[in-house]
Amino acid sequence: MRLAQGVVELPARPAILGQAAVGGKTESEGPLGQKFAEVFPHSEMDETCWEMAETRLQQAALRHAMAAAGCEPASLDLHLGGDLLNQCSASNFTMRDSAWPFAGLYSACATFAQSLAMGALMMAGGGLSRVSACASSHFCAAEKQFRYPLEYGGQPSPTAQRTATAAGAVVLGAADDTPRAGISHVIFGRVTDLGVTDANEMGAAMAPAAWDTIRRFLEATHTAPQAYDCILTGDLGGIGSALLLELAQTEGQMELSGIHRDGGLLLYNAGAQDVGMGGSGAGCSAAVLCADILPRLHSGELKNVLFIGTGALLSAASPLQGESIPAVAHGVKLVSSR
Amino acid sequence: MRLAQGVVELPARPAILGQAAVGGKTESEGPLGQKFAEVFPHSEMDETCWEMAETRLQQAALRHAMAAAGCEPASLDLHLGGDLLNQCSASNFTMRDSAWPFAGLYSACATFAQSLAMGALMMAGGGLSRVSACASSHFCAAEKQFRYPLEYGGQPSPTAQRTATAAGAVVLGAADDTPRAGISHVIFGRVTDLGVTDANEMGAAMAPAAWDTIRRFLEATHTAPQAYDCILTGDLGGIGSALLLELAQTEGQMELSGIHRDGGLLLYNAGAQDVGMGGSGAGCSAAVLCADILPRLHSGELKNVLFIGTGALLSAASPLQGESIPAVAHGVKLVSSR
Numbered sequence: 001m002r003l004a005q006g007v008v009e010l011p012a013r014p015a016i017l018g019q020a021a022v023g024g025k026t027e028s029e030g031p032l033g034q035k036f037a038e039v040f041p042h043s044e045m046d047e048t049c050w051e052m053a054e055t056r057l058q059q060a061a062l063r064h065a066m067a068a069a070g071c072e073p074a075s076l077d078l079h080l081g082g083d084l085l086n087q088c089s090a091s092n093f094t095m096r097d098s099a100w101p102f103a104g105l106y107s108a109c110a111t112f113a114q115s116l117a118m119g120a121l122m123m124a125g126g127g128l129s130r131v132s133a134c135a136s137s138h139f140c141a142a143e144k145q146f147r148y149p150l151e152y153g154g155q156p157s158p159t160a161q162r163t164a165t166a167a168g169a170v171v172l173g174a175a176d177d178t179p180r181a182g183i184s185h186v187i188f189g190r191v192t193d194l195g196v197t198d199a200n201e202m203g204a205a206m207a208p209a210a211w212d213t214i215r216r217f218l219e220a221t222h223t224a225p226q227a228y229d230c231i232l233t234g235d236l237g238g239i240g241s242a243l244l245l246e247l248a249q250t251e252g253q254m255e256l257s258g259i260h261r262d263g264g265l266l267l268y269n270a271g272a273q274d275v276g277m278g279g280s281g282a283g284c285s286a287a288v289l290c291a292d293i294l295p296r297l298h299s300g301e302l303k304n305v306l307f308i309g310t311g312a313l314l315s316a317a318s319p320l321q322g323e324s325i326p327a328v329a330h331g332v333k334l335v336s337s338r
Numbered sequence: 339m340r341l342a343q344g345v346v347e348l349p350a351r352p353a354i355l356g357q358a359a360v361g362g363k364t365e366s367e368g369p370l371g372q373k374f375a376e377v378f379p380h381s382e383m384d385e386t387c388w389e390m391a392e393t394r395l396q397q398a399a400l401r402h403a404m405a406a407a408g409c410e411p412a413s414l415d416l417h418l419g420g421d422l423l424n425q426c427s428a429s430n431f432t433m434r435d436s437a438w439p440f441a442g443l444y445s446a447c448a449t450f451a452q453s454l455a456m457g458a459l460m461m462a463g464g465g466l467s468r469v470s471a472c473a474s475s476h477f478c479a480a481e482k483q484f485r486y487p488l489e490y491g492g493q494p495s496p497t498a499q500r501t502a503t504a505a506g507a508v509v510l511g512a513a514d515d516t517p518r519a520g521i522s523h524v525i526f527g528r529v530t531d532l533g534v535t536d537a538n539e540m541g542a543a544m545a546p547a548a549w550d551t552i553r554r555f556l557e558a559t560h561t562a563p564q565a566y567d568c569i570l571t572g573d574l575g576g577i578g579s580a581l582l583l584e585l586a587q588t589e590g591q592m593e594l595s596g597i598h599r600d601g602g603l604l605l606y607n608a609g610a611q612d613v614g615m616g617g618s619g620a621g622c623s624a625a626v627l628c629a630d631i632l633p634r635l636h637s638g639e640l641k642n643v644l645f646i647g648t649g650a651l652l653s654a655a656s657p658l659q660g661e662s663i664p665a666v667a668h669g670v671k672l673v674s675s676r
Contacts, residue, residue, distance in 0.1 A: 002415075087652065102666060126463070127459050128459070190437060313426075316424060326433070
């Protein structure tokens, strides 16, 4: 079950019983807009602060994922949740009105991948049989917290990515005869920091972490990139994706183009929408996975996908204190049983 | 292996291969001061900001725990870390210079209990064989982030607890013939919010969460409080501890006094030290467990301890936005194999 490089193969592959993505107006105007379970046309979402609006996103994603899985809260053993807000606020408040156990996670935009990896591993021991997971981000909440309040009218840097107003949620359960997506392998990332200090260059900070995890995974499983229908990172954006392809070529003599996709580039119409280098935020890769990739695995259109969540582990304060940006990338291999 | 109420019993009890606690000057003057692996007499710890000083605490605790366990970084499959700083900053930067995989957790002062519970459950499936865990807090970093910068000279509320400058770390591994402490059961908490809105009353906000988890655990395992040498909460402080005893009496018809201890009350000399209602912070219960409780389980002086980490899931902003304080309590039952 344990392979090299910290990769774990799961003999009983936990199944994705149901999933859902929700998003804001800008996200609904992107190529995946029609695939959201719910769209929130107003950023406020009837709340009086951005943080509670983000909580609404999580609540909605979780509600729709549970409906898709056909399961009741009482059947869930544990919820894993995380977001970018200080003290993972949106996740905590989402669970305030719930009655099932909750554990909070944090690895920035790698949080959803981390929750899938941890959920699958904890289920492998037989202690938990149903686990839900959710990750979110909100453009306005992130701008306020990490950059400037919107009212300031700050100009985005040309290398910056747009934090997605979105959330994705899944329910994991035991595999049965129903053909659908499941998790066959997990891998946790190592913290990588090559010295990028510009908080508007997060794709560049994360690309080496993504490469480290992809390289370790391919090595441990003795597979080439071509063995996968898709290697989905989330979210490197335009610059980080280009750097990943370059790292794969120069350090691994591997060609990822054609196989590599990035959540930050799939969520928006880069040409028509003003989103800088693409999407980012813990909700971006979660929403892309839940809206687009998982349904295509359920249907058998995709057979296997290596999903690599990438997180920039800076705080709002750390770049101002002169620190460079550590990054991490966690991964799961998703397979279709159809 | 799965009992009622979400409690999981672990047939192969993961062992605590080594542990260490480190602390600041005030903590070293408390009753556990002699039991720290390292004491930092200056709050700055040769760093230029409090956040990086807290990173030093984690690095030291982890280094000492690994030395106590006699293990090299290369033998570790995963590190689980968390703290109170925005974006779990101290944990992320601790792992920047490391070479083993890392997953970040957040449940405020329940983080260390959560890391033990998750580590043990993930090991149960056989996918991971050695897991390290660490949690920390730093008085100056927490005051700056949650209350006022120290230079402001703010007066603490009489009901407030003092955030400990401390960290605790463990290495978990497979049980062998060496008699020592191990983990026999885990339980994850549900988010409880009875409407406390005062961020200086966190003990009161957390007591109902602690009671919910203790009640569920005792019910699932068909045990009375008297079956344990100690039920250790962390950290309810003076007010929260009194409320927990009252909840147990009125809602559970149970007497916890004599069996219940609280990390926030064990770390300091409440009479002689100016620490308000006792200690708090993710490092407080971690340090008390690692400095005092685990060594006494290793030696066989204590046979079984129910460790209930309690976290107040507010953010620095949420009370100012009118929100009450959600709380959670995660638990592990620790047993001595001696």
